[in-house]
Amino acid sequence: MTELPLVLLHAFPLDARMWDPVRAPLAERFRVITPDQRGLGRSPLPETPETEAETEPSLADAARDVIALLDKLELDQVVLGGCSMGGYLAMSVLRQAPERVGGLILIDTKATADTPEAGQTRLDVANRAEAEGVKGWLADGNLPNLLADTASADVSTRVRELIDEQPPSGVAWAARAMRNRPDSVDLLRETDVPALVIVGERDAITPLDAANTMVEALPDATLAVLPEVGHLTPLEDPAGVVEAILGWLS
Incomplete structure (x- = not known):
């Protein structure tokens, strides 16, 4: 597994630049691939044919994007990681291509589906993004939950910049797709690859309980709890994330 490329998938509502603080040290040891997800960063939102215009956004479509990228790069198997979304x-x-995943890194995320209340909040975000754009209000609403109050001003400023720069259509698509995702606890129970679960001790969105649920479901899991940081550990404690990943892969 230590020789496999490392693919890292970013959080919402950010893009692949959230991995900047960890990319270089990880790239000293592994090939690191950090794509923008559809509609976010520099990745366009595919045009939807009229026949599919009424179809709800689904992370299954974004997963096919990732699999297509692996095909394009001729990567049969990777260590696949993701933060939050x-x-x-x-x-x-x-779920779609288990044979492509040689190891799994789950960072500040959860395996359970949204509650009805959380799903409604995502729908409200999607509708407002389409109506007003995202600048200002989306960062204002998310920053208190994304970062612990111990986060530096530089980190807070950087996260705000990344949120403000996201295309409203991509934010809306991603919010609806997350709202529609299935519960994945049983999927993790059936997973036969080694997994690393990283969580910020002060993560307000996917707290330690959510991390423990994944660890208990996974047959071969390692848990790393990073002290005094919140939901965006790769930005708040990049050294801790790098140490956890390198230690696990070694």
Whole structure:
């Protein structure tokens, strides 16, 4: 597994630049691939044929994007990691193409589906993004939950910049797709690859209980709890994330 490329899938509502603080140190040891997910960062949102215009967004479609990328890069198998929404997407890839996943890294994410209340909140975000754009309000609403109050001003400023720069259509698509995702606890129970679960001790969105649920479901899991940080551990504690991944892969 230590020789496999490492594919890292980013959180919502950010893009692959969230991995900048960890990419270089990880790339000293492994090939690291950090794509933008459809509609976010520099990745366009595919045009939907009129016949599919009424179809609800699904992370299964984004998972097919990841699998197509692996095909394009001629990668038979990878260590697949994801933070938050990226973790949901990693589980969707695992559901579709388990043979492509040689190891799994789940960072500040959860395997359970949304509650009805959380699903409604995502729908409200999607509708407002389409109506108003995202600049200002989306960061204002998300930053208190994304970052612990111990996060530096530089990290907070960077996360706000990344959120403000996301295309409203991509934010809306991703919010609806996350709302529609299935529960993945049983999927993890059936997973026969080694897994690393990383969680910030002060993660307000997917707390330690959510991480423990995944660890208990996975047959071969290692848990790393990073102290004094919140939901975006690769930005808040990049050294801790790098140490956890390198230690596990070694």
